[in-house]
Amino acid sequence: QLGLKTEYMGRNIFFEEIVDSTQKIAQNLAADGTPEGTIVVADMQSNGRGRMSRKWYSPSGTGIWMSMVIRPNIPVIDTPQLTLLTAVAVTQAIEEITPLHPNIKWPNDILLNNKKIVGILTELQAEADQVHAVIIGIGINVNQRTEDFPEELQSIATSLHRETGNTIERAKLIQAILLKFEQLYTLYISKGFLPIKLLWESYSISLKNELIARTLTGTIQGKAIGIDDNGVLLLEDNDKKIHRIYSADIELLE
Numbered sequence: 001q002l003g004l005k006t007e008y009m010g011r012n013i014f015f016e017e018i019v020d021s022t023q024k025i026a027q028n029l030a031a032d033g034t035p036e037g038t039i040v041v042a043d044m045q046s047n048g049r050g051r052m053s054r055k056w057y058s059p060s061g062t063g064i065w066m067s068m069v070i071r072p073n074i075p076v077i078d079t080p081q082l083t084l085l086t087a088v089a090v091t092q093a094i095e096e097i098t099p100l101h102p103n104i105k106w107p108n109d110i111l112l113n114n115k116k117i118v119g120i121l122t123e124l125q126a127e128a129d130q131v132h133a134v135i136i137g138i139g140i141n142v143n144q145r146t147e148d149f150p151e152e153l154q155s156i157a158t159s160l161h162r163e164t165g166n167t168i169e170r171a172k173l174i175q176a177i178l179l180k181f182e183q184l185y186t187l188y189i190s191k192g193f194l195p196i197k198l199l200w201e202s203y204s205i206s207l208k209n210e211l212i213a214r215t216l217t218g219t220i221q222g223k224a225i226g227i228d229d230n231g232v233l234l235l236e237d238n239d240k241k242i243h244r245i246y247s248a249d250i251e252l253l254e
């Protein structure tokens with residue numbers, strides 16, 4: 001019913017009306033050996049999860065809440081690359097079906113007019129250095145009106161409807177995302193991360209900018225000078241020392 005044009009992404013698909021988290025369901029399916037390309041989509045999540053143990057607001061009828069299971073043959077250290085690949089796929093899908101041109105904020109936020117429209121959560125099942133499955137969760141604010149957002153989110157989050165004035169068909173966007181993802185993932189498997197990195201950089205607003213990175217161990221201010229071959233952010237502080245940032249909240253400075 002999605003009109004999929006993919007070979008394997010979404011060929012095994014679970015639609016649910018309400019779940020606690022599609023991420024949790026996809027984790028269980030992955031542990032039970034579900035094939036690559038399995039997708040879980042829900043209309044509503046009662047316990048949607050964000051990065052850094054935050055909650056992800058996932059009301060009924062208006063958003064895309066989905067998780068994808070993939071099984072790349074890569075070392076654990078390369079998995080951040082898949083978050084960046086997913087951000088490019090979702091950005092390109094949005095560009096395809098709307099007139100909008102979103103930007104990516106490292107590592108995984110997609111923004112429109114500086115407000116968050118998409119969040120991506122990448123989780124791993126691995127043994128030693130071998131990846132068994134990567135579970136990629138994507139949350140997209142699609143048809144929410146301003147007043148549908150809780151007040152504290154209204155100035156920092158937005159939706160495709162808010163930005164275009166139009167209602168977007170969720171199935172059409174899911175289909176576009178799965179196709180873009182499959183194309184980029186095929187490119188990644190055959191040619192490596194470099195072509196994905198170049199695309200990612202062309203959408204990024206974090207690069208060349210002065211920013212503050214808040215990590216679990218401290219706060220660093222500096223200039224983003226690039227991402228390395230693993231997808232890690234390289235930040236140069238005022239003493240020209242370069243820090244490798246694996247995970248952080250980023251605040252962009254003017």
Ligand code: BTN
Nearest residue numbers: 021048049050051066119137139
């Ligand atoms: C972030 O903190 O920016 C990541 C948000 C990820 C939300 C998505 S919605 C579908 C999937 N299921 C979850 O519980 N979380 C992810």
